[in-house]
Amino acid sequence: MTALENFKKRAKELLAGGHVDVVIGYRLGTTAELRRTVFVRSAEAADQLVLDGHCRENLAGYLTRPEVWDGEGVVAIFVQPAGIRTINILAAEGQIDPQRITLLAFELAGSEAIKELPGSSVDDFAGLIENLKSQPAETDLAAEIEKLESLSPQQRFEFWQEQFSKCIRCYACRQACPMCYCRRCIVEQNQPQWICASAHDLGNFEWNIVRAFHLAGRCIECGNCERACPVNIPLMLLNRRLAREALEAFDHFAGIRPDQPPALASFKQDDPQHFIL
Amino acid sequence: MSEFEPKIIAFVCNYCTYAGADLAGTSRLKYPSNIRIVRLPCTGRISPLFLLKAIQQGADGILVSGCHPGDCHFTSGNLHARRRWTMFRSLLDFVGVPKERVWFSWVSAAEGRKFADLITEMTENIRQLGPFEQARQLIAEAQLS
């Protein structure tokens, strides 16, 4: 049986047996490369599920939607390792109950093949996530960051000003991010208005910096934000840079366990302070 | 041609740095008046949004200062702040806000001299750096200047 066939079998069993109310997965989209999120609520409907190299979207953000939870129900969801880390973070931040989530975990092996990861609850994947922490970061991104860091601050400012000038403040980055679940985002606060809501360069600068900061130590680099951005702002550069800082400064790897203390809601006595006069 | 007078905003905690600044004052220690002090109960209250607001309002330099670790009036506010500063500092630097424009310090209530010296040094440094032109351009474009 292929991984997909096995997953479909599992999904059907979960639904038919009444173990879960809904399976959140992928189905075909408008073009050959696009995939759509699908909410499967019956065993028959599970036939439309697909799983392949185009299934990149981190679906775990849908777990913070009240519509997904039917009373005391349980939800099954297709997740990659980033999605597992997402569930850990959302659990650590008190947003979801991991006991009510059945994981259909997979990994993209190469560009096309799907590898099923054994397990069905977050605890089953503790070892896998621990291993991820010690893996080196993605090289292309690291190289681009190194290049930017070798520039002067003025040049970096120019680079980011150009990138942020494209921003149309659609907030697709925020809406696509599983960790952006605030009912009222800081940019929507107007008493006082901290961040300019307008899509001029200043406002865009403020917005993108604030969002990056609010994800500091929480971002699990699923890439939803950058993929969602309609104007191709390289958001992953910001996220990677901050994730690297969290790891280097605090040995913090976001989403490692469902009871992990959040990076910026905890501290150690020996946290770095070399820059403090 | 008048010399450039930097605009420096300081976000300080009430119990340590603000008291230290007070001490500098009562001791008649001189320091440049370019500094505008914003008093918070604790550095733990200082949100990075304050720093962004300062930049938005045309600050050339920003100082954030509080109690030494272990001395926080609220026990651990400065320890939370310390983490926040690490992350925000690296973010600001990465997007091109020069590290030299954003300073962080521990200044206790007894360190009046340290406060005066710090402000003097910072003002001179920022004066050498010049106005934060890139930010001022953004502000002008938004027609907020």
Add this chain to the structure above:
Amino acid sequence: MAKILRKDRLNEMISRLASRNTAVFGPSPEADGAISQFRLMQTSDEIDLERVLTRLSVKSLFFPRTEPMMRFDIAKQSIDMQQILPDEQKRVVFGCRPCDAASLAMLDGLFNWDYADAFWNRRRENTTIVSIACTRKDDFCMCTSLDLAPDSSFGSDVLLKAASDGAGWQVEAISDKGRRFVESLGDLLVEQNPPELAATTVVEKKFDVAKVCEWAAQDENFESDLWSQMSERCLGCGVCTYMCPTCHCFDIQDEGNAYRGVRRKNWDSCSFSLFTLHTSGHNPRPTQASRWRQRIMHKFNYYPSKFQHRSCTGCGRCTRYCPVDMGVAETLQAIGR
């Protein structure tokens, strides 16, 4: 006899217009991180004539994503307010697509409904729309489903159709403004026998829009389950509304402080959860389903009943750029296949 604009005379056209204080805006290429949109063109090789459709629509030239409306200065005894209106720069949009041109005509009614919007009108009056009929399409184009076409002239002042030899375009004046423009080009245009034209692309209909409008107009369908089904994966971002050439909602924001500032008009989106939040805390559209319903109803029921146009030109941007592969097509197909 037909009038031809040769590609190799585009540069001359741009400089001639510049000498008459007329700026030329054209589709810019998507390269080096920049996204395709309408930009000021100094030379003809800056114009991207290959791409099917710009990412940002032509609406940005008339209804920018943010614009200042006035400046205010509040002193003890007086309040000084200065209106900021767009300049009256003469412009030509060269290389607009029929779907985008149609959107401008559709929005004229709205911006002159119970109030003549000077921001829109000033720019419209001073701009000539020169469209180029489409010889290519992509999987997301659906103009024909909206009773438009890849070579529709609706909303254009001038319509260009590519000659099959690739040397230039046949020029057709559509409106009075277009006729004046064509005349002003004088000898820049070559008069010759009508050339063989490149084939207009074929866009298959994806749905029956008349069926959609009829269904939307029926009261009982307001409570249909379709709305929550179709919008289940909607993120509630503003991509579809901002990329859409006919979406026009805006927010007014004052920026500055209690003494000095600027009042701005910014794009807003009915997809946002707080779009209809009242000061009382009540939100009449509390679910994404109710917001999605509003979007479709507005475009295919409410707007047509006021302005005789469906607020959609089938450009497909909503689907093309939707982060979760939504956009109106899926819903419209579900209603009116």
